[in-house]
Amino acid sequence: MNNHLLALKDFSRQQLQSLIVRAIRLKNEAADNVRHQQLAGRTACLLFEKPSTRTRVSFESAMYGMGGQVIFMSAKESQLGRGEPLKDTARVLSRYVDCIVVRTFGQEVVNELARYATIPVINALTDLYHPCQILSDLMTVIEKKGAPENLKIVWLGDGNNMANSWIELASIFGFPLTLACPEGYDPDAAVLEESCRRSKHPITVLRDPVEAVRDADVINVDVWASMGQESEQQERTGIFRPFQLNAKLLARAKDDAVVLHCLPAHREEEITEEILESPRCVAFDQAENKMHIHKAILETFINGMYEG
Ligand code: CP
Ligand code: NVA
Numbered sequence: 001m002n003n004h005l006l007a008l009k010d011f012s013r014q015q016l017q018s019l020i021v022r023a024i025r026l027k028n029e030a031a032d033n034v035r036h037q038q039l040a041g042r043t044a045c046l047l048f049e050k051p052s053t054r055t056r057v058s059f060e061s062a063m064y065g066m067g068g069q070v071i072f073m074s075a076k077e078s079q080l081g082r083g084e085p086l087k088d089t090a091r092v093l094s095r096y097v098d099c100i101v102v103r104t105f106g107q108e109v110v111n112e113l114a115r116y117a118t119i120p121v122i123n124a125l126t127d128l129y130h131p132c133q134i135l136s137d138l139m140t141v142i143e144k145k146g147a148p149e150n151l152k153i154v155w156l157g158d159g160n161n162m163a164n165s166w167i168e169l170a171s172i173f174g175f176p177l178t179l180a181c182p183e184g185y186d187p188d189a190a191v192l193e194e195s196c197r198r199s200k201h202p203i204t205v206l207r208d209p210v211e212a213v214r215d216a217d218v219i220n221v222d223v224w225a226s227m228g229q230e231s232e233q234q235e236r237t238g239i240f241r242p243f244q245l246n247a248k249l250l251a252r253a254k255d256d257a258v259v260l261h262c263l264p265a266h267r268e269e270e271i272t273e274e275i276l277e278s279p280r281c282v283a284f285d286q287a288e289n290k291m292h293i294h295k296a297i298l299e300t301f302i303n304g305m306y307e308g
Pocket of ligand 1: 051052053054055056125133262263264
């Protein structure tokens with residue numbers, strides 16, 4: 001059993017699938033007013049160094065919804081912000097709580113916390129990965145369209161943390177993935193290389209968004225400038241313009257294609273208001289599923305219930 005959720009590549013298909021199956025079960029039970037208490041008496045510390053609406057509130061709501069409690073700590077208001085080492089922070093928090101959920105910049109930060117923590121560390125977004133988000137996205141795809149193996153799934157835009165986690169997921173689950181990224185904005189080279197080596201199905205990076213979207217079943221979009229890249233916003237807006245998901249581009253996909261956006265969305269940049277607000281866009285179902293998948297993740301890692 002892997003004690004930490006730092007990157008999807010550390011897990012098997014069966015392990016990730018069991019999280020999604022559990023999340024769907026918890027979602028159905030919540031709809032039937034079942035009260036969950038699997039995390040009663042347990043506490044999670046959310047240690048966030050970047051802003052968040054969905055991830056923060058869905059992790060907090062998940063923890064409370066399972067009978068547990070949460071302590072939120074903004075990294076800059078903690079002693080970390082004054083230079084206390086991560087290894088000391090990890091060991092101290094391990095004495096107080098049952099799990100650390102971290103949102104930060106470098107992947108090395110979550111790796112270092114995990115090295116010294118004696119409790120699970122969960123990656124709630126780094127510059128390299130957004131693993132929990134991708135699990136809720138796959139859950140949404142399965143709910144809306146069925147098994148990913150039978151679908152054409154497309155990533156459109158920046159080869160960012162979301163793209164990297166989709167690439168790892170595709171290689172683990174064994175489904176083809178098509179990405180369209182402008183030159184110079186490819187996914188992480190090491191992630192791509194390792195995933196392509198592991199995958200039996202093609203993971204293809206194209207330059208042409210029209211070619212990528214042709215006959216797609218699922219189209220993923222995300223902001224053109226991620227958190228920490230705000231100074232590049234203007235330059236990126238010019239470069240990424242052909243990658244905007246608008247009615248004309250979406251018309252190249254299958255008639256029943258769905259659009260995913262992890263949110264927050266920048267309307268009229270990576271996606272038009274028309275598409276975001278259309279029934280084709282399942283962004284708000286994705287947002288809801290974050291809470292259900294976070295329940296499954298917290299329960300599994302805190303209670304050590306890993307299968308597979
Ligand atoms: N999708 C997502 O991670 O949103 P937040 O930045 O609001 O947490
Ligand atoms: N790629 C985006 C995702 C936000 C949820 C970012 O890192 O800002």
